Amino acid sequence: MSAAALPARGALRAAWPWLALAAGSGLFWSFLDARLTRDLLDWLPYLASGFVMNVLISVLAMALGTLGGVVLGAMELSNARVVRAPAVAYVQLFRNAPHLVLIFATTYIFPFEIVVAGSYLPFPDWLKAVLGLAVPACAYVAEIVRGAILSVPTSQWDAARGSGLSRGQTLRWIILPQCLRRALPPWMNLYASITMSTALASLVGVHELLHAATDASTAVRRDDFTIAVYLTVLAAFFLFCFPISRLTRRLERRFAPR
Amino acid sequence: MAQDHTPRPILVELRDVHLSFGAAEVLKGIDLTVAKGDAVSIIGPSGSGKSTILRCINGLAQPHTGRITVAGTRVDTLRTEAERIALRKRVGIVFQQYNLFPHLTVLENITLAPTRILKVPRAEAEALARDLLARVRLADKVSAYPGELSGGQQQRVAIARALAMRPELVLFDEVTSALDPEMVGEVLAVIRELVRDGLTSILVTHEMRFAEEISDTIAFTENGRIVAQAPPAELFYRSGNPRIRQFIGGFQGYRDAVQHREGI
Numbered sequence A: 001m002s003a004a005a006l007p008a009r010g011a012l013r014a015a016w017p018w019l020a021l022a023a024g025s026g027l028f029w030s031f032l033d034a035r036l037t038r039d040l041l042d043w044l045p046y047l048a049s050g051f052v053m054n055v056l057i058s059v060l061a062m063a064l065g066t067l068g069g070v071v072l073g074a075m076e077l078s079n080a081r082v083v084r085a086p087a088v089a090y091v092q093l094f095r096n097a098p099h100l101v102l103i104f105a106t107t108y109i110f111p112f113e114i115v116v117a118g119s120y121l122p123f124p125d126w127l128k129a130v131l132g133l134a135v136p137a138c139a140y141v142a143e144i145v146r147g148a149i150l151s152v153p154t155s156q157w158d159a160a161r162g163s164g165l166s167r168g169q170t171l172r173w174i175i176l177p178q179c180l181r182r183a184l185p186p187w188m189n190l191y192a193s194i195t196m197s198t199a200l201a202s203l204v205g206v207h208e209l210l211h212a213a214t215d216a217s218t219a220v221r222r223d224d225f226t227i228a229v230y231l232t233v234l235a236a237f238f239l240f241c242f243p244i245s246r247l248t249r250r251l252e253r254r255f256a257p258r
Numbered sequence B: 001m002a003q004d005h006t007p008r009p010i011l012v013e014l015r016d017v018h019l020s021f022g023a024a025e026v027l028k029g030i031d032l033t034v035a036k037g038d039a040v041s042i043i044g045p046s047g048s049g050k051s052t053i054l055r056c057i058n059g060l061a062q063p064h065t066g067r068i069t070v071a072g073t074r075v076d077t078l079r080t081e082a083e084r085i086a087l088r089k090r091v092g093i094v095f096q097q098y099n100l101f102p103h104l105t106v107l108e109n110i111t112l113a114p115t116r117i118l119k120v121p122r123a124e125a126e127a128l129a130r131d132l133l134a135r136v137r138l139a140d141k142v143s144a145y146p147g148e149l150s151g152g153q154q155q156r157v158a159i160a161r162a163l164a165m166r167p168e169l170v171l172f173d174e175v176t177s178a179l180d181p182e183m184v185g186e187v188l189a190v191i192r193e194l195v196r197d198g199l200t201s202i203l204v205t206h207e208m209r210f211a212e213e214i215s216d217t218i219a220f221t222e223n224g225r226i227v228a229q230a231p232p233a234e235l236f237y238r239s240g241n242p243r244i245r246q247f248i249g250g251f252q253g254y255r256d257a258v259q260h261r262e263g264i
């Protein structure tokens, strides 16, 4: 994915260390206060259960997004207009839609339960949030895949088809394996970005970390605790996303065209 | 080069082949004949359509009019992907830029098409690959990746990859043009041996001395036409066509360099 596809990425990267420093020193300061420390430790399991939800939503959204995105990305490169046009339209539409709007949309468009083979299955809000994030993830992954496929020289197609491989076989055995290396770093960037967006699900009532923090702060009703709890939220996202972003940079350097 | 002069069956025949890219007419009526066991070189100025002729022969490009026959198959009338694949199994091609698959080892590069397309058992395909690698003098590079090889080595692997399909015909498209001068000789030596062993081949080349040595006939292309196709001695030394004489004359200094390089 180009830097333009995720304009916030660079800014976030630059801001993260400072936020982390602020959160870290804030937390450190709060541990000097015994009562605050005790309250925070009391609420920690509850906060952790919230964060599990963030991770779950991000992993599922990314899995769906990857499946859909690979198909869409290949469709975008089809010779047939009827195949190409819908894929291009989807990607352009959802690559440029705010994640929060999409989460609201999926929350209110889908019913709270669905009928499968005569029985009612609950369709909880967190699953709708998964869909809300999978929709743009598909579009981003499609762009990553499309770019990666195009970055493989056409001479590779010639060589493969000259050896008797079909278009599909060439894509599967020759082109996509070469894409993997090129697509992995932007794909991981996208994962980090989707993970951060899972906090938006709190706004539609999903019990995730930010929501848990709000619960805690309303229950304790003390300013110093509120500050400490939100700093904990920041620290949790940082500790999860920062290693991914570091690893991505390492991979980017390793896979840089030689 | 075939030594006897009994007439041999025709393997490749192009008649009045025309092809355009958009408004640009690139092939303007190509006639070319290749007998089984022959080595035919195509020489001519850059942009005259040499690569396009090769791409038409293995169905990578589709002529607009004209007739192309390869081993009894009418290539110009092939419509489906499956038909073209059937053709390409029998016609190997080697490119100027080697085009090895960078994510596969040398052995995997060579065995991919035989095992996946021809369904040759893996053990058999690998044995053949090792034989071929020994033939191109790269027996010790079986598990190397293309990025770890020199240009000349990569090109020899590419030749082994083409031969692994046991093709009836191999097309060589300027296979030494991207190589450093000291590697040209090793690749030409491999091709020379294959031609001596009776491989039918069409070679686009700028190596005049080499073309003269190994070819049964040489075709001279200019501006989308084959101006002449004749045995080397005739084309090189007895051609009445001033353009051919000028083109070959332009390579005179180059030829000396080749002779020096190959130690001939």
Ligand SMILES: Nc1ncnc2c1ncn2[C@@H]1O[C@H](COP(=O)(O)OP(=O)(O)OP(=O)(O)O)[C@@H](O)[C@H]1O
Pocket (backbone or CB within 6 Å): B021, B026, B045, B046, B047, B048, B049, B050, B051, B052, B053
């Ligand atoms: N895919 C394509 N689309 C448009 N034009 C093309 C395409 N392929 C080749 N051409 C044009 O067709 C002409 C002949 O190309 P071709 O590659 O066959 O020439 P060549 O004789 O092999 O030249 P060279 O010695 O430089 O390799 C050139 O003018 C080239 O620009």
Ligand SMILES: [Mg+2]
Pocket (backbone or CB within 6 Å): B050, B051, B052, B173, B174
């Ligand atoms: Mg060419």
